[in-house]
Amino acid sequence: MNKIVLPPNESSPASWPEGLTRVPYWVFQDQKIYAEEQRRIFQGPNWHYLALEVELAEAGDFLTTQVGDTPVIVTRDSDSEIYAFENRCAHRGALICLEHRGKHRKDFSCVYHAWNYDPQGNLTGVAFKDGVKGKGGMPDSFKMEQHGPRKLRIAILHGLIFGSFSEDVPSIEEYLGEEILTRIERVLGGRTPVVLGRFTQVLPNNWKLYMENVKDSYHASILHLFFTTFELNRLSQKGGIIVDESGGHHVSYSAIDPDAEKDVEYAKQQLRSESEYKLADPTLLQGFDEYHDGVTLQILSVFPTFVLQQIQNAIAVRQIVPRAVDKTDLNWTYLGFADDTPEQRLTRIKQGNLVGPAGYISMEDGCVGGFVQRGIAGASDERAVLEMGGAEAKSSESRVTESSVRGFWKAYRANMGL
Amino acid sequence: MSDNVQQYITKTQADYARCIDDDRLEEWPNFFHGPCLYKITTSSNYRDGLEAGIVFANSRGMLSDRVSALRDANIYERQSYRHILGQPSIISKEGPMVRSETSFLVARILQDGDTSIYATGRYFDLYEIADEAAKLNERTVVCDSSRIDTLLALPL
Numbered sequence: 048m049n050k051i052v053l054p055p056n057e058s059s060p061a062s063w064p065e066g067l068t069r070v071p072y073w074v075f076q077d078q079k080i081y082a083e084e085q086r087r088i089f090q091g092p093n094w095h096y097l098a099l100e101v102e103l104a105e106a107g108d109f110l111t112t113q114v115g116d117t118p119v120i121v122t123r124d125s126d127s128e129i130y131a132f133e134n135r136c137a138h139r140g141a142l143i144c145l146e147h148r149g150k151h152r153k154d155f156s157c158v159y160h161a162w163n164y165d166p167q168g169n170l171t172g173v174a175f176k177d178g179v180k181g182k183g184g185m186p187d188s189f190k191m192e193q194h195g196p197r198k199l200r201i202a203i204l205h206g207l208i209f210g211s212f213s214e215d216v217p218s219i220e221e222y223l224g225e226e227i228l229t230r231i232e233r234v235l236g237g238r239t240p241v242v243l244g245r246f247t248q249v250l251p252n253n254w255k256l257y258m259e260n261v262k263d264s265y266h267a268s269i270l271h272l273f274f275t276t277f278e279l280n281r282l283s284q285k286g287g288i289i290v291d292e293s294g295g296h297h298v299s300y301s302a303i304d305p306d307a308e309k310d311v312e313y314a315k316q317q318l319r320s321e322s323e324y325k326l327a328d329p330t331l332l333q334g335f336d337e338y339h340d341g342v343t344l345q346i347l348s349v350f351p352t353f354v355l356q357q358i359q360n361a362i363a364v365r366q367i368v369p370r371a372v373d374k375t376d377l378n379w380t381y382l383g384f385a386d387d388t389p390e391q392r393l394t395r396i397k398q399g400n401l402v403g404p405a406g407y408i409s410m411e412d413g414c415v416g417g418f419v420q421r422g423i424a425g426a427s428d429e430r431a432v433l434e435m436g437g438a439e440a441k442s443s444e445s446r447v448t449e450s451s452v453r454g455f456w457k458a459y460r461a462n463m464g465l
Numbered sequence: 466m467s468d469n470v471q472q473y474i475t476k477t478q479a480d481y482a483r484c485i486d487d488d489r490l491e492e493w494p495n496f497f498h499g500p501c502l503y504k505i506t507t508s509s510n511y512r513d514g515l516e517a518g519i520v521f522a523n524s525r526g527m528l529s530d531r532v533s534a535l536r537d538a539n540i541y542e543r544q545s546y547r548h549i550l551g552q553p554s555i556i557s558k559e560g561p562m563v564r565s566e567t568s569f570l571v572a573r574i575l576q577d578g579d580t581s582i583y584a585t586g587r588y589f590d591l592y593e594i595a596d597e598a599a600k601l602n603e604r605t606v607v608c609d610s611s612r613i614d615t616l617l618a619l620p621l
C-alpha cells in the first residue's frame with residue numbers, strides 16, 4: 048500500500064475542467080489537496096457529525112471522535128448541555144483524553160504535565176503553577192483563561208450531535224435545508240435511538256471516493272446483486288434523488304413497486320443481477336412497516352462526511368473519517384429504537400447482515416473505492432466522466448443519474464475554491 | 466471424561482479451521498447443530514452487551530446463504546485465510562453441553578500474495594458432546610479489534 052505517489056502535474060485550480068461532469072484524478076491523490084481539505088472543509092464552515100446524543104445520556108458521559116484529522120472530545124456537563132473541544136492539550140499539544148468513551152467524568156487531566164480541563168474545555172489547573180518553595184512556576188502574565196483547546200460550536204438535530212470549528216457556519220437548519228431536514232426527521236424524529244453495535248471498516252481509498260459511492264445511485268443495482276434480486280432497490284422502482292441547493296447533501300430513496308419487478312429494461316441489459324439467486328432463509332428480508340410510506344430504502348448524506356441510512360429496518364449512521372490520501376475509516380453505528388418489540392429488534396439485527404464490513408451490499412462498497420484508487424494510479428491528469436443523467440446537480444425522479452455525485456463536487460469545489 | 470471433551474473440541478475446531486482455510490465453505494454450515502447461532506462481533510461490543518453482529522445468523526439456512534452469496538452474488542477479490550488456534554479452555558459443563566473459549570489468529574492471504582494478520586480474537590462456543598464428538602451449537606466470534614480491513618467476506 049505505501050506507494051510513493053508521483054505528484055500530479057496539474058493539481059491547480061486552473062486545471063479543473065469547466066462544468067461538473069469531469070473530475071481530475073489528482074484530487075484523490077494529492078497530499079497538498081488532502082492538507083487543504085483539512086483546513087477548508089474540516090476546519091471550515093461545515094457541520095460534522097460527532098456522536099449520538101443518546102451516547103452521552105448522563106452528565107459526566109464523554110467520548111472521543113474525529114473531525115477530519117483533528118481529535119475531539121465530546122462531553123455532557125453537569126448543566127446537561129453537550130460540549131465539544133479539540134482533544135489537544137493547550138500546553139504542549141498531547142492528547143488530553145486517551146479513552147474512547149466513559150462516564151462520571153468531572154474533569155480531564157493531561158497525562159504529560161497534568162494540566163487540567165473542565166468538561167466544557169476550559170483550562171482550570173496548571174501543575175506547579177506557583178512553583179515550588181517560591182521558585183519556578185508560571186509568570187504572573189500567564190492567564191489560564193487565555194489558554195485552552197479550541198471549542199466547537201454544537202448543533203443537535205433529532206438526537207444527532209454535529210460540531211463545527213467555524214464561526215461562520217450557518218445554523219444546522221439553514222445548512223441542511225427543508226427537504227433534507229424532513230428526511231432526517233422521517234427516520235429519527237421523536238424517537239429514542241438505541242445503539243446496537245459499532246464497527247469500523249478501514250477503506251483502502253480516499254474519503255471522497257466513499258462519499259461519491261454513497262451518492263451514486265447508478266451503481267447500486269449493478270454492483271449489488273442483493274439489492275436487485277430481492278427487490279430492495281431497482282432503478283426501475285419508484286423513487287428519486289434529492290439534491291440540495293448547495294449540492295453537498297442528498298437523499299436517494301426507493302419504494303416497493305410490484306409492477307416494476309419484471310421490468311424489461313433489466314432483462315435487456317443482460318446484467319449479472321438477473322440471476323436465479325435465492326435465499327435459503329428468507330427471514331433475513333422479512334421486515335416490518337416502520338414508516339408507513341412504502342419507502343424501503345433511504346440513503347441520506349450531509350456534506351462532507353455523514354450518512355444516515357434506512358435499508359428496510361436496518362438503521363445506521365455512518366461517519367467517514369479521512370486518515371490519509373488513500374486511507375479512510377468508515378464508522379458504523381447500528382441503531383434500534385427504545386420502543387422496539389423483541390421481534391423488531393431481531394429483525395434489525397438480522398438485517399444488519401446487509402450492511403457493515405460483512406454486509407451483503409456494503410462489503411462491495413468497501414472495496415470498489417480501492418479498485419478506483421489503484422486504477423487511477425499513474426493517471427493523475429486523467430479525469431472521471433460523470434454524464435449519467437445530464438450535466439446538472441439537481442433533484443431527479445430517476446435514479447439512473449449521477450446528479451448527486453455532481454452535487455458533491457459542486458459543494459466540494461465551492462469549499463475548496465477550485 | 467473431561468480429557469476426552471477437550472480432545473473432541475480440539476478436533477472439531479481443527480476440522481472447522483481446515484474447512485474454511487481449504488475453501489470448502491459449502492461444508493462449513495454442517496459444523497453447526499441444533500438451534501444454531503453464529504455471530505461475529507468485537508470485544509468492545511461484547512463487553513458493552515451490544516447485540517448486533519458484523520455477521521449474525523440464527524439458522525443454518527442463513528449460514529448457507531452466506532456461502533452462496535460469496536460464491537454467486539458478492540464482489541470481492543479472491544482471498545484465503547490461515548487459522549491458528551489456541552487450546553480450548555473449558556468454561557462450563559452441564560450434562561452434554563460444554564462452553565469453551567479459544568483464542569484464534571487469522572492471517573489473510575490476498576491474490577497478489579500479500580499476507581497480513583487480519584484478525585485476532587476469541588471463540589466463545591457452546592458444544593454438545595454426543596457419540597464421542599463435539600458438535601457446535603453456538604459460536605460467537607469476538608474480534609479483539611473493532612477495525613476490519615476493507616471487508617469481511619469469508620467466515621472466521
Ligand code: FES
Pocket residue numbers: 136137138139140141157158159160161162
Ligand atoms: S502537554 Fe498536557 S500538560 Fe503538558
Ligand SMILES: [Fe+2]
Pocket residue numbers: 260266267270271408411412
Ligand atoms: Fe453501493
